[in-house]
Amino acid sequence: MPKVDYALRETASNLTRNFTITLASIMTVVVSLALVGASLMLRQGVQNATRRWQGGIEFVVFMNPNASQDQTDTVKKSLDENPQIQRFTYVNQKASYVEFKQLFHDQPELIKSVNASDLPPSYRVVPVNKTEKNIDQLGKTYGSMPGVKEVSYASATIRAVQELSQRLTVGIIVVALVLLGAAILLILNTIRMAMFARRREIEVMKLVGATNWFIRVPFMLEGLIQGVAGALLAVLALASFKPFFQSWLPNRQDFPLVSGFALSGRELFTIYALMIFTGCLVGVVGAGVAVTRFLDV
Amino acid sequence: MIRLEQVTKTYKGSVAALKDADVDIQKGEFVFLVGPSGSGKSTFIRLLNKEETPEKGRIFVAGKDIGELSSWKVPFLRRNIGCVFQDFKLLSNKTVSENVAFALEVIGRPRHVIDTQVPAILDLVGLGHKATSLPNELSGGEQQRVSIARAFVNRPLILLADEPTGNLDPATSVGIMRLLDRINKTGTTVVMATHDRGIVDTMRRRVIELDRGSIVRDQSRGVYE
Numbered sequence: 001m002p003k004v005d006y007a008l009r010e011t012a013s014n015l016t017r018n019f020t021i022t023l024a025s026i027m028t029v030v031v032s033l034a035l036v037g038a039s040l041m042l043r044q045g046v047q048n049a050t051r052r053w054q055g056g057i058e059f060v061v062f063m064n065p066n067a068s069q070d071q072t073d074t075v076k077k078s079l080d081e082n083p084q085i086q087r088f089t090y091v092n093q094k095a096s097y098v099e100f101k102q103l104f105h106d107q108p109e110l111i112k113s114v115n116a117s118d119l120p121p122s123y124r125v126v127p128v129n130k131t132e133k134n135i136d137q138l139g140k141t142y143g144s145m146p147g148v149k150e151v152s153y154a155s156a157t158i159r160a161v162q163e164l165s166q167r168l169t170v171g172i173i174v175v176a177l178v179l180l181g182a183a184i185l186l187i188l189n190t191i192r193m194a195m196f197a198r199r200r201e202i203e204v205m206k207l208v209g210a211t212n213w214f215i216r217v218p219f220m221l222e223g224l225i226q227g228v229a230g231a232l233l234a235v236l237a238l239a240s241f242k243p244f245f246q247s248w249l250p251n252r253q254d255f256p257l258v259s260g261f262a263l264s265g266r267e268l269f270t271i272y273a274l275m276i277f278t279g280c281l282v283g284v285v286g287a288g289v290a291v292t293r294f295l296d297v
Numbered sequence: 298m299i300r301l302e303q304v305t306k307t308y309k310g311s312v313a314a315l316k317d318a319d320v321d322i323q324k325g326e327f328v329f330l331v332g333p334s335g336s337g338k339s340t341f342i343r344l345l346n347k348e349e350t351p352e353k354g355r356i357f358v359a360g361k362d363i364g365e366l367s368s369w370k371v372p373f374l375r376r377n378i379g380c381v382f383q384d385f386k387l388l389s390n391k392t393v394s395e396n397v398a399f400a401l402e403v404i405g406r407p408r409h410v411i412d413t414q415v416p417a418i419l420d421l422v423g424l425g426h427k428a429t430s431l432p433n434e435l436s437g438g439e440q441q442r443v444s445i446a447r448a449f450v451n452r453p454l455i456l457l458a459d460e461p462t463g464n465l466d467p468a469t470s471v472g473i474m475r476l477l478d479r480i481n482k483t484g485t486t487v488v489m490a491t492h493d494r495g496i497v498d499t500m501r502r503r504v505i506e507l508d509r510g511s512i513v514r515d516q517s518r519g520v521y522e
Contacts, residue, residue, distance in 0.1 A: 204386060206372075207375065208404060209376035211372045
């Protein structure tokens with residue numbers, strides 16, 4: 001296939017001709033996508049660590065694992081009838097076990113030693129009035145009911161962590177978007193320069209009847225390669241720095257609240273795939289704008 | 298082969314480059330376009346391979362109304378039209394044979410076709426022995442031969458030449474004209490814009506004279522004036 005051969009040769013020579021400017025656009029893609037990836041990881045990590053406390057849940061009423069059905073129903077009825085309670089969900093032992101496995105997925109020996117029947121079923125409660133005093137009062141009411149093992153509260157720390165991660169994520173994403181915009185413009189200009197360097201060839205190609213796509217493909221490929229190369233480097237950087245970042249986190253024995261601040265392989269894969277997709281998109285958009293804007297036939 | 302019907306082309310903010318032009322050129326004809334600078338010769342040529350579009354009138358090339366041609370089909374129109382220019386438009390980083398091969402490569406001709414066609418066409422223009430030279434190692438006349446080889450290697454139906462001898466001395470020009478004449482004898486329609494009185498007067502072919510965009514004379518076996 002002379003066409004494929006031609007496209008690859010031209011792309012390679014374009015990439016090396018403007019090596020420094022190509023490097024600049026790749027580096028911008030790397031930095032911006034690494035930021036996107038890191039903030040997604042942070043968000044997912046915090047979400048995993050505070051899974052129990054999402055959606056405004058302020059306290060959890062844990063029943064005794066061996067509480068009678070009667071006792072469980074009484075608590076449910078009381079929650080149902082209390083006007084102070086906005087809503088609540090019941091998590092049975094099976095669901096608790098699934099969540100437990102998620103939280104401690106990196107400690108298989110712990111999971112092995114626990115059965116579903118060892119875990120307490122619980123009510124997760126969202127009160128109407130979220131002042132500390134009110135929550136405290138409600139918690140005490142339910143803590144004294146028969147069959148209830150304990151009531152645990154969403155501590156201020158967890159709220160702070162959640163809020164911080166949310167703000168950090170937004171901030172980082174904004175910076176990353178600006179950088180991605182810069183990356184698109186850089187790729188666009190790199191390709192514009194490549195087209196300028198080849199303007200005589202392009203002129204001749206048009207004269208002898210090369211199709212528009214034949215002329216465009218090497219430039220599109222050039223943009224795509226820059227985007228993908230940047231994304232792959234960003235993934236590589238995050239993957240190799242992950243253990244390093246994780247060592248910063250407080251030891252889970254000292255700080256049980258953030259236990260389970262970890263990402264499953266699947267979550268990581270999704271984040272990496274998203275980064276590579278974004279890299280492709282950035283490259284193709286930059287190159288696409290360049291060829292349609294500056295390669296009129 | 299080529300027909301213009303009431304074709305008018307005006308560039309922004311200027312007088313008409315071509316006004317109500319009616320021309321009919323048969324297959325295998327050799328036509329000179331003459332007239333002073335700015336009379337519309339280049340516009341005439343640029344309209345034929347759709348580098349420009351007229352705002353009025355219709356242009357037929359090889360039986361097709363090229364005004365109806367969608368933009369993705371324009372390259373295929375151009376494969377039937379070879380172009381030669383005053384400034385050659387050769388690629389300085391490619392050798393003579395690479396320059397000619399390039400024209401076939403970018404329209405997707407297979408390697409074995411390129412490898413047989415290129416030496417053959419270089420022999421035809423008399424540059425078989427300079428195949429590995431770079432354009433700036435050649436004389437002006439030789440460079441123009443390379444550009445003619447590139448325009449003709451794909452055996453187009455039509456050859457457009459915009460002042461091909463404009464940069465050449467009279468003796469060299471004669472050689473180029475002999476070559477174009479030979480190409481014309483193979484059945485290729487040749488349209489050549491020129492200022493060269495001597496060439497037009499010795500060749501005695503059809504002459505179309507333009508003046509400020511209007512066709513003022515269309516004469517078979519004509520002279521420059």
